[in-house]
Amino acid sequence: MTRLRQHSVIPGFGLTLGYTLFYLSLIVLIPLTALAVRGAVQPWAQFSEAVFDPRTLAAWRLTFFTAFAASAINAVFGLIVAWTLVRYDFPGRRVLDALIDVPFALPTAVSGIALTAIYAQNGWMGRWLQPFGVKAAFSPLGIVVALTFIGLPFIVRTVQPAVEDLDPAMEEAAVLLGAGRLTTLGRVVLPTLQPALIAGFITAFARSLGEYGSVIFISGNMPMKTEIASLLIVTKLEQFDYAGAAAIALLMLVSSFVLLFLVNVGQWWSTRHLRRVA
Amino acid sequence: MANDSQQRSAEPPWLRRTFVAASVCFVSVLILLPVISVFTEALRKGFAFYITSISDPLAFAALKLTLTTAAVTLAANLVFGLAASWLIAKFSFRGRNLLLSLIDLPFAVSPVVSGLVFVLLFGAQGWFGTALSNHGVQIIFATPGVILATIFVTFPFIARELIPLMQEQGAEEEEAAVLLGANGWQTFWRVTLPNIRWALVYGVVLANARAMGEFGAVSVVSGHIRGRTNTLPLHVEILYNEYNFAAAFAVASLLALLALVTLAAKAALEWRIRLEQQRVAAEQLEA
Numbered sequence: 001m002t003r004l005r006q007h008s009v010i011p012g013f014g015l016t017l018g019y020t021l022f023y024l025s026l027i028v029l030i031p032l033t034a035l036a037v038r039g040a041v042q043p044w045a046q047f048s049e050a051v052f053d054p055r056t057l058a059a060w061r062l063t064f065f066t067a068f069a070a071s072a073i074n075a076v077f078g079l080i081v082a083w084t085l086v087r088y089d090f091p092g093r094r095v096l097d098a099l100i101d102v103p104f105a106l107p108t109a110v111s112g113i114a115l116t117a118i119y120a121q122n123g124w125m126g127r128w129l130q131p132f133g134v135k136a137a138f139s140p141l142g143i144v145v146a147l148t149f150i151g152l153p154f155i156v157r158t159v160q161p162a163v164e165d166l167d168p169a170m171e172e173a174a175v176l177l178g179a180g181r182l183t184t185l186g187r188v189v190l191p192t193l194q195p196a197l198i199a200g201f202i203t204a205f206a207r208s209l210g211e212y213g214s215v216i217f218i219s220g221n222m223p224m225k226t227e228i229a230s231l232l233i234v235t236k237l238e239q240f241d242y243a244g245a246a247a248i249a250l251l252m253l254v255s256s257f258v259l260l261f262l263v264n265v266g267q268w269w270s271t272r273h274l275r276r277v278a
Numbered sequence: 279m280a281n282d283s284q285q286r287s288a289e290p291p292w293l294r295r296t297f298v299a300a301s302v303c304f305v306s307v308l309i310l311l312p313v314i315s316v317f318t319e320a321l322r323k324g325f326a327f328y329i330t331s332i333s334d335p336l337a338f339a340a341l342k343l344t345l346t347t348a349a350v351t352l353a354a355n356l357v358f359g360l361a362a363s364w365l366i367a368k369f370s371f372r373g374r375n376l377l378l379s380l381i382d383l384p385f386a387v388s389p390v391v392s393g394l395v396f397v398l399l400f401g402a403q404g405w406f407g408t409a410l411s412n413h414g415v416q417i418i419f420a421t422p423g424v425i426l427a428t429i430f431v432t433f434p435f436i437a438r439e440l441i442p443l444m445q446e447q448g449a450e451e452e453e454a455a456v457l458l459g460a461n462g463w464q465t466f467w468r469v470t471l472p473n474i475r476w477a478l479v480y481g482v483v484l485a486n487a488r489a490m491g492e493f494g495a496v497s498v499v500s501g502h503i504r505g506r507t508n509t510l511p512l513h514v515e516i517l518y519n520e521y522n523f524a525a526a527f528a529v530a531s532l533l534a535l536l537a538l539v540t541l542a543a544k545a546a547l548e549w550r551i552r553l554e555q556q557r558v559a560a561e562q563l564e565a
Contacts, residue, residue, distance in 0.1 A: 005370060006371070008453075023358045029380070038398045080300050084300075088297070098541055102537065102541065107511050107537070109511040109512075110514065111312060113514065113527065114319075117319055118312060210387075233391070233394060234390060249391045260386050
């Protein structure tokens with residue numbers, strides 16, 4: 001043990017190491033292993049039938065498409081919101097800042113039924129959309145709305161620190177070199193914020209892929225049309241098809257691990273890159 | 279700060295106004311509107327109906343399960359959070375970074391999958407399903423399953439708040455205490471705990487909001503048995519699916535209130551933690 005760690009006078013290494021590893025294995029590692037084994041160890045025909053049958057394929061397509069659309073909307077508006085919150089002072093700024101965290105704190109089932117009430121035909125938003133023939137609730141558009149709702153804080157809270165860290169000297173230099181404000185924003189500020197924006201986009205996208213509570217009320221859950229991947233897992237479980245549920249879940253888990261790994265690699269690369277530039 | 283930033287941002291006024299207006303409109307429509315609608319929908323059938331809905335025995339049973347689950351979850355994750363942060367912040371050993379990533383794992387797992395993993399272990403056709411049912415133990419579709427799933431989804435919350443803070447504070451104060459003759463527990467209670475108390479409360483507040491509001495993971499393991507394995511969010515779902523909208527929103531409004539209280543507490547604690555940090559920084563400057 002002494003070779004494993006540097007010497008310290010502080011007691012408790014054995015106790016805390018033992019307990020941490022025990023609890024981590026019990027709650028996280030063993031259950032996730034069960035999923036990996038249950039999902040991966042099954043005949044290929046059975047696996048591919050669960051993962052690639054037309055109904056599941058339609059759910060994958062819908063899930064990816066709506067998650068991408070929602071994250072793209074949030075990338076644009078999240079950037080504007082983060083910029084506004086850091087750079088401008090206006091009445092209600094603190095309230096606006098606090099509201100960003102609501103999707104983190106509000107239980108997803110509550111967001112789900114509230115969004116459904118608003119975007120249903122007679123709802124506050126739905127009644128304005130209906131004359132234009134736009135059906136929001138119980139359509140893919142409703143899913144995009146729900147995923148935009150839950151994704152916004154991820155982008156704003158990732159971009160906000162990057163805006164705070166912007167070096168004013170760079171913007172001043174751009175002005176001294178004769179750039180207008182819009183050119184400075186587009187050519188100097190935006191590229192600097194890009195890594196944070198991409199990180200926020202991927203995090204929100206990864207989170208959206210697995211979202212359940214806020215989506216299932218507003219989506220209507222019609223097979224082939226508005227059924228998301230998470231819901232298929234629940235449906236398979238209700239039919240006691242554990243292997244099928246595990247197969248879909250495993251694929252979902254792997255894609256979100258890969259995405260979040262990319263974010264970490266990107267952050268590691270950009271800090272190294274920035275340090276080298278400095 | 280404001281003046282400084284206003285000078286730096288030399289956007290033309292029309293652009294600044296556009297940005298502010300776009301932000302306010304987007305956040306109001308997307309986030310504020312749903313929050314308001316929870317309360318207006320809850321009161322749609324009048325205040326008397328609202329009171330009847332939230333004092334319904336089934337709602338009360340759901341509240342009881344939610345509170346029990348949150349209490350057990352927080353206690354378990356608190357002990358873990360303290361052990362893990364002590365280990366990671368006070369010692370340097372091989373595999374520390376790997377351990378840090380493993381603690382964060384549950385953040386990357388979607389809610390439904392978080393519930394599913396326990397069904398695969400303890401469900402009727404799970405790894406330990408037969409063994410458990412032979413001994414008359416039920417975990418899935420019972421309270422233990424609800425608690426396990428909730429512990430899983432809130433697993434990193436408290437540890438995540440404590441680890442960076444304790445790493446930043448270092449181990450010098452504890453080393454001094456030990457060299458002056460304090461034992462491990464005395465060092466922890468008298469030296470470490472006072473230094474981390476606000477971050478600890480912060481982590482507990484965030485974990486509590488998630489524990490009480492978790493839906494997907496709990497929905498998979500609970501079985502929706504009314505009065506027995508229904509938490510408040512699941513009760514909202516059942517009422518809603520029965521087209522009992524006003525009652526569903528009445529119960530949902532309790533959860534929305536919890537969220538608002540959580541955000542207020544979060545803001546207050548962030549202010550408190552900043553004050554504490556400034557105090558510590560000032561003391562270090564004097565010394």
